[in-house]
Amino acid sequence: MLSQKTKYALKALLYLAEQDVDHISKTVEIAEAASIPKKFLEQILLDLKRGHFVGSKQGKFGGYYLLKSKNDITLADIHRLFDGAIALLPCASLNFYERCSDCVDESECLLRHGLITIREETLKAMQGITIASLVKK
DSSP states (O other): OHHHHHHHHHHHHHHHHOOTTTTOHHHHHHHHHHHHHHHHHHHHHHHHHTTEEEEOOOTTTEEEEESOOTOOHHHHHHHHHHHOOSSSSGGGOOOOOOOTOOSGGGGOHHHHHHHHHEEEHHHHHHHHHHHHHHOOO
């Protein structure tokens, strides 16, 4: 399941994606439109900024905007940023791999092979869904 933080990050990105390209959205504007608590949203936007998904402008007319194209931001990107691995166990993960301490032989582990299949299919689906594709629906 997606964490609440990831869900809110996606909602914020969807809001930003629906705005005109040159529009800069204030935090309070995003929070109200996407029904996200403002303080929580501020933390999320900072994480998205560190991840190079959004940019910000300071000052009276400041706010946030998409830095990366809405066509290039996938569910997999945002899930990994906020929730970490897509795999169900560390031994099946691409980016967060760790060997299981109770595994005798990884190459023979039936559970690992099954979970790698699940990871591959989940990753394929999540990479196929972009912010732009969600906005179109």
